[in-house]
Amino acid sequence: MSKDNQILEEFTSKEYEHGWSVNYEADEAPLGLNEEIIRWISAKKEEPQWLLDWRLKAFRAWEAMEEPEWANVTYPKVDFQKLRYYSAPKQTKKPKSLDEIDPELLAIYERLGISLNEQKRLQGIAVDAVLDSVSVATTFKGTLAKLGIVFCSFSEAVKEHPELVKKYLGSVVPMTDNYYAALNSAVFSDGSFCYIPKGVRCPMELSTYFRINAANTGQFERTLIVAEDESYVSYLEGCTAPQRDENQLHAAVVEIYAGAHAEVKYSTVQNWFPGDKDGKGGIYNFVTKRGICAGDHSKISWTQVETGSAVTWKYPSCILKGDNSIGEFYSVAVTNNMQQADTGTKMIHIGKNTKSRIVSKGISAGKSQNSYRGQVQVMKRASNARNFSQCDSLLMGDRCGAHTFPYIDIQNPSAKVEHEATTSKIGEDQIFYCNQRGISTEDAVALIVNGYAKEVLNQLPMEFAVEAQKLLALTLEGSVG
Amino acid sequence: MLTIKNLHAAVEGTPILRGINLEVKPGEVHAIMGPNGSGKSTLASVLAGREEYEVTEGEVIFKGKDLLDLAPEDRAREGVFLAFQYPVEIPGVSSTNFLRTALNQVREYRGQEPLDAVKFLSLMKEKMKLVEIDQKLLSRSLNEGFSGGEKKRNEIFQMAMLEPTLSILDETDSGLDIDALRIVSNGVNKLKSPDTATIVVTHYQRLLEYIVPDFVHVLYKGQIVKSGTKDLALELEAKGYDWIKEEVDAAV
Numbered sequence: 001m002s003k004d005n006q007i008l009e010e011f012t013s014k015e016y017e018h019g020w021s022v023n024y025e026a027d028e029a030p031l032g033l034n035e036e037i038i039r040w041i042s043a044k045k046e047e048p049q050w051l052l053d054w055r056l057k058a059f060r061a062w063e064a065m066e067e068p069e070w071a072n073v074t075y076p077k078v079d080f081q082k083l084r085y086y087s088a089p090k091q092t093k094k095p096k097s098l099d100e101i102d103p104e105l106l107a108i109y110e111r112l113g114i115s116l117n118e119q120k121r122l123q124g125i126a127v128d129a130v131l132d133s134v135s136v137a138t139t140f141k142g143t144l145a146k147l148g149i150v151f152c153s154f155s156e157a158v159k160e161h162p163e164l165v166k167k168y169l170g171s172v173v174p175m176t177d178n179y180y181a182a183l184n185s186a187v188f189s190d191g192s193f194c195y196i197p198k199g200v201r202c203p204m205e206l207s208t209y210f211r212i213n214a215a216n217t218g219q220f221e222r223t224l225i226v227a228e229d230e231s232y233v234s235y236l237e238g239c240t241a242p243q244r245d246e247n248q249l250h251a252a253v254v255e256i257y258a259g260a261h262a263e264v265k266y267s268t269v270q271n272w273f274p275g276d277k278d279g280k281g282g283i284y285n286f287v288t289k290r291g292i293c294a295g296d297h298s299k300i301s302w303t304q305v306e307t308g309s310a311v312t313w314k315y316p317s318c319i320l321k322g323d324n325s326i327g328e329f330y331s332v333a334v335t336n337n338m339q340q341a342d343t344g345t346k347m348i349h350i351g352k353n354t355k356s357r358i359v360s361k362g363i364s365a366g367k368s369q370n371s372y373r374g375q376v377q378v379m380k381r382a383s384n385a386r387n388f389s390q391c392d393s394l395l396m397g398d399r400c401g402a403h404t405f406p407y408i409d410i411q412n413p414s415a416k417v418e419h420e421a422t423t424s425k426i427g428e429d430q431i432f433y434c435n436q437r438g439i440s441t442e443d444a445v446a447l448i449v450n451g452y453a454k455e456v457l458n459q460l461p462m463e464f465a466v467e468a469q470k471l472l473a474l475t476l477e478g479s480v481g
Numbered sequence: 482m483l484t485i486k487n488l489h490a491a492v493e494g495t496p497i498l499r500g501i502n503l504e505v506k507p508g509e510v511h512a513i514m515g516p517n518g519s520g521k522s523t524l525a526s527v528l529a530g531r532e533e534y535e536v537t538e539g540e541v542i543f544k545g546k547d548l549l550d551l552a553p554e555d556r557a558r559e560g561v562f563l564a565f566q567y568p569v570e571i572p573g574v575s576s577t578n579f580l581r582t583a584l585n586q587v588r589e590y591r592g593q594e595p596l597d598a599v600k601f602l603s604l605m606k607e608k609m610k611l612v613e614i615d616q617k618l619l620s621r622s623l624n625e626g627f628s629g630g631e632k633k634r635n636e637i638f639q640m641a642m643l644e645p646t647l648s649i650l651d652e653t654d655s656g657l658d659i660d661a662l663r664i665v666s667n668g669v670n671k672l673k674s675p676d677t678a679t680i681v682v683t684h685y686q687r688l689l690e691y692i693v694p695d696f697v698h699v700l701y702k703g704q705i706v707k708s709g710t711k712d713l714a715l716e717l718e719a720k721g722y723d724w725i726k727e728e729v730d731a732a733v
Contacts, residue, residue, distance in 0.1 A: 428532070433569045435553035436529050436562075437583035437639065438590070447582060451573025451622070 029086035035059065038186055041086050045155050045189075048162060058175040058185030065179045071342040072371040072403055075284065075311045078249055083218045085187045140204065149233075150195040151206050154222050157193035164195055168226050172255035172292045172319070180251040180286040180313075184220045188253065191221035196231040198259070205461055207236040218249040225266070229259035229295055236464055237268045248273075250309075251286045260295025260322060265303070267460050269468050272308035274475075277366075279338030282310025289316035293325030296351070301328040303459040305468040306343060307475040315373065317346035320354035320382075327356040330456040332468070334449075334475045335368030335400070344374040344405075349385035349415070358389040361453050364400035365476055371403040378415040385415045393423040394452055396445075396476065446473035482507050482678050483548075483647055488539035489703075490527045497523045499703035500539070505647070508675040512689055512714060513682045515700035516722045521682045522566060524700070525651040528680075529563040530556050543647065557583075558590035562645030564636040566652040568624050576619040576635060577605070580642050587643060608641040612668040629656035637668040648672075649680045654688040666691030686718035701729055 029040055038059055042052040067077065144151050150161060157165050175185035192208040208223065227233055237254075250272060258264050266289075275282025285308075291300035302316040318327025329345035347356035356376065364370040370393065378385045393402035404421055426448055434444035450457065450469050457465050483505040490498040497520045505511055513521050527534045528541065530553035541548040548556060571579065585595040596604065609616065612634050624632050633653055640648055650669065654662055669679065669692050681692055689697070689711060697714045699707040701722070706729045707713065717725075 427569065429569045430571055432529075432531055432553060433565065433571070434579075434583070436557050436565075437579070437643065438554050438557040438587040439583050440554050440586065443582060443586065447574055447579065448571055451571055454573035 027087070029084055031084050032081045033083065033085060033187070037085055041187060041189060044086065045158075047158060050166065051158060054170070054175070055186050058182050059187075061176045062179065062182035062186055065176075065182055067179050071313050071373075072369065072405070073311050073313060073340040073342050075340070078284065080183075083249060085218055085220070086189050144202070144204075147200050147203070148197040149200060149202055150193065152193055154188070154191040154193050154224070157195075157224075161193070161195065164226065165193070165224070168224055168255065168257055169222075170255075172257060172290050173253050173288050178288060181253050181288040184222060184251050184253045184288070187218070188220045188222040191223045191252070193223075194225045194233065194235065196227045196233045196262075198228040199230045200228075201231065202233040205234050205236055207238070209238045218251065220250075221252045223252070223254040225254075225256045225264060225291075227256070227258045227262040227264045227298075230261045231259070232263045234265040234461060235267070236461065237266070238271070238464075238467075248282075249284050249286070252288070254287070254289040254316075256291030256300055258291065258293050258295065258298040258300050258325075261297045262295060263299040263301075264291065265301045265459075266291070266316070267464055268302075268304040268306075269460075269464055269471065270304065270306045270308050270312075271471055273310075274308045274337065274339050275310040277337050279310065282339075283308065285309035285312045285314060287314045289314065290319065290346075291317070291327075292319040293322050293327060293351075293354075295325070296322040297324045298322050299326040299328070301326075301330070301459070302345065303330040303456060304332070304343075305453075305456070305460070305471065306331070306333040306341060307468075307471045309341070310339060312339075312341040312343055314343045315345055315375075317348070318356065319348045319350065320356065320385075321350045322354075323351040324353045325351055326354070329356075329358045329360070329374075330459045331360045332363065332453040332456045332472070333360070333370055333372075334363040334472060335365070335370045336475050337366040337368060339366075339368040341369070342371040342373055344372045346375040347377070347387060349376075349378040349382040349387070351382060353384045354382055355386045356388075358387070358391070359455055360389075360391045361456055362391070362393045362402050363396070363449060363452070363472075363476070364393065364402050365396040367399045369401045369403070371405060373405040373407075375407040375409070376417055377409045378412050378417070380411045382412050383414045385412065385417075387415075387417045389417075389419045391419070391421045392452070393421075394449070395423065395425045442473070442477065445476055449473070449476060482544060484542040486540050486542075488524075488527070488541060489537045490523060490534050491537050492523070492533055492535070496537070497534075497703055498527065501700075501703070501705060503698065503705065505678045505680065507646075507678055508673075509696065510673070510679045510681065510692060510694045512694035512697045512711075513680060513700055514684070514697060514714065514717060516726070517684075519700040520703040521700050522651055523703075525563060525649045525680075525682050528556075528649060529553060529561060554586070555590070557643075557645075558587045560644075560646035562640050562643055562648045564633070564640060564648065564650045564653050566655060568627075568632045568636055570625045570627075571623040572625050574623050575621065576623050576638075579623050580605070580619075580639060583639075584642055604642065608638060611641050611671050612638045613664050614638050630658065630661035633657055633665055634661065634668075637665050637672075641668065641672055646677050647680070648677070649682065650692075651682045652684065653681070654683055654685060662688065663691060686714045689714045699725055701725060 029037055038055050042055060173181050176182055194206055196202055225235060256264050272283035272285055293300055300318050306312055320327050327347050333341045333343050335341050345358055358374055360372045362370040362372055372391045374389060376387045391404050395402055402423060406419055408417055430448055431441055431444045449472050457468055460468055485501050485503040488498055488501040515521050536549055581601050588595055614634050618631060653665060694711050697709050697711060698705045707725055
C-alpha cells in the first residue's frame with residue numbers, strides 16, 4: 001500500500017478524526033458576557049490596568065455594534081449570554097518548564113499528533129499549544145531566545161514584554177474594526193505572540209495549535225506577529241475541536257506587522273469540527289486576520305487550507321503601506337455536506353509599486369455553499385500598483401453552490417488589476433480514466449482535487465502540505481459516486 | 482483469456498451492441514474494424530466498464546472471471562488496459578505521480594509490495610525507452626497541453642508500466658503522424674508476449690501495417706459481421722465498407 005493510500009485508508013474509515021473531548025478539571029468563567037466577566041478574565045490573567053481599560057473600551061464599542069449580515073451565509077444567531085468566555089485547564093501552579101505540565105494535557109496534544117516534548121519534536125518547528133482559552137506550552141523557547149526571538153503565549157507577552165504588546169496590539173486590527181474583532185478585543189483569553197528582531201531570520205517554523213475542548217465555550221485567541229526590519233518568519237496555525245451537537249464560537253484576531261524588507265509567511269490548516277451530515281453542530285469561525293506591510297519592500301503572504309467549521313467568515317488581508325511591498329493570498333476552501341464558507345481577502349494598495357497576488361481555489365461538495373469575496377483597493381498615492389487575482393471553483397455533484405464576489409476600487413490610473421475566474425466540475429471522464437488505470441474512485445477524487453489545489457498547497461511548508469492533502473481527501477470522502 | 486458471448490449493450494436506452502461474440506487467446510492480436518457508428522468504441526468502453534454503457538444481455542469472461550461483475554478499477558487491476566481514444570487531462574497531477582498511484586494500487590491488488598520511489602523511477606526509465614518518451618513530459622500535468630501524438634505515446638507508456646494481460650487500443654492511430662504512429666506501434670509490438678493479448682480498434686488499415694493482427698473482425702450495426710486474417714483489412718482498405726454493408730443489409 002502506498003503511503004498516500006495508507007493515509008487515505010486511515011482517513012476514510014473515520015469521520016471527523018478529532019471529535020473526542022477530554023474531561024479535565026477546568027477553571028471556568030461563569031456563563032454570559034458583561035463588564036464583570038471582562039474584569040474577571042483580566043483579573044484571572046493578572047493583567048495590567050491599561051489592558052483591562054482596553055478590553056472595557058472594546059466591550060462598550062461592541063455593545064453598540066450590530067452583527068454583520070452581508071456575508072453569504074445563514075445560521076441561527078449566537079446567543080452571547082449563553083456562552084462561556086474563559087475556560088482553562090486547572091493547573092495547581094504555573095509550569096516553568098515542559099516537565100511540570102500536567103501529563104494529561106500533554107496527552108491531549110499527543111493524541112492530536114503534536115508532541116510538545118522537545119526531544120521528540122521534529123527539527124525545525126516550535127509549537128505553542130493553546131487549549132480552550134490558554135496557552136499550554138511553548139517549545140524551543142530557549143533556542144529562539146538566543147536570537148532575540150520572542151515566541152510565547154500572549155499572556156506571557158503581556159507580562160514579559162508589555163511595551164511591545166502595548167505598541168502593536170490593535171495597531172493592525174483596531175478594536176472597533178468589526179463586530180467580532182471588537183468582541184475578541186474585549187474577551188480574548190490567550191494566543192501566541194511572536195517578535196522577530198531586526199535582521200534576524202527565524203531558523204524554524206513557528207507553530208500554534210489551537211484546540212477547543214470545553215463545551216459552550218467560545219475560543220477567542222489573539223495572535224500578534226511583529227517582524228522588524230529585514231527579518232523573516234514562517235508561522236503555522238492548526239486548529240481542531242471535538243465533535244459536539246451545539247455550535248461553538250471561534251472568533252480570533254491575528255495581526256501581523258512587517259517592517260522594511262521583512263517577510264512574514266502565515267499558513268493555516270483549519271480543521272474545526274464542521275458539523276455532521278445534517279448540519280448539526282460545528283464551529284462558527286468568525287475570524288479577522290490582517291497584516292500590514294509597514295516598511296518598504298516588505299512582504300506578507302497568507303496561505304490557508306480551510307476544510308472545517310460549519311460557518312466560515314474570514315478574509316486574511318494585507319495593507320500594502322510601504323513602497324514596493326508585496327501581499328499574497330493563497331487559499332483552498334473546501335466545503336461538504338451543509339458547510340458554508342464565505343472567505344477571501346483584501347489587498348489595500350497604499351504605497352507605490354505595490355504588488356498583490358490572489359489565488360483562491362474553492363471546492364464545493366454535498367449541499368454546501370462556498371463563496372469567494374475579495375477586495376482590491378488601489379489608493380491615490382499607489383502609482384504602478386499591480387494585482388493579479390485568480391478565483392477557481394470546483395463543483396462536485398449538483399446540489400452545492402460556488403459564488404464569487406470580487407470588489408475592485410481603483411483610484412490611481414496607473415494601476416494594473418487582473419482578475420481571472422473559472423468554474424469546473426470534477427469530470428466523470430477524469431474519474432473513469434483513473435479507475436481504468438486501477439485507481440479507486442476515492443483516490444481518484446483525492447488525486448484530482450490535490451492537483452487542482454496544487455498551486456496553493458505548494459506554498460505550505462512540507463509537513464503541513466502532507467496534512468492538508470490528507471484533510472482534503474477526508475473532507476470530500478463519499479462526495480462522489 | 483477473453484470470451485465475449487452474445488454481448489448486448491445500450492446507451493440511454495439505445496442499443497449499440499447487438500450480440501457480440503469473440504474469443505481472444507493469449508499471444509493473439511485482434512483488430513476490430515468497421516464504419517463510423519458501428520459500435521467499435523462502445524465495445525472498448527463496455528469491456529473497460531464505463532458507467533454510461535448498460536449491458537443488457539450476454540457475458541464476458543476474462544481469465545475465468547465474470548468481467549462485467551467487476552468495478553472498472555478491479556478490471557484494470559486484473560489486467561485489462563484501455564488506451565483511450567481521447568486521453569483526459571488532469572491539471573496539477575504529474576504523469577509520474579499518477580502512474581505511481583496507479584501502479585501501486587494495481588500491485589497491492591495483486592499482492593505485491595508497493596514500489597519505492599527509487600525502484601519506481603528505474604522502472605520508469607526502462608519503459609520510457611520503449612515509447613521514446615521524454616522525462617520532461619512525465620513531470621508535466623497529465624496530458625495537459627500535450628500534443629495528440631504525446632497523449633497517445635503517454636497511453637502506451639502507461640500500458641508498458643502497468644503490464645496488462647489484455648490491452649485494448651481504441652483508435653490509437655487517430656491524430657498521429659507517420660513518425661508517431663511508428664513509435665507507438667513499435668512500443669506495442671515490444672510489449673507483446675505469448676501471455677498477453679491485444680485488441681486494436683481502428684478505422685484504417687494503416688496501423689495494421691505496423692501492428693500485424695492475427696485476426697480482423699468487421700463490426701457493423703453492433704455485430705461482428707465478418708472475420709478474417711490481415712488480408713481482410715487490405716481488402717477493406719481497397720474496397721471500403723460498402724460491400725460488407727450491402728451483404729449484411731441484403732441478408733436481413
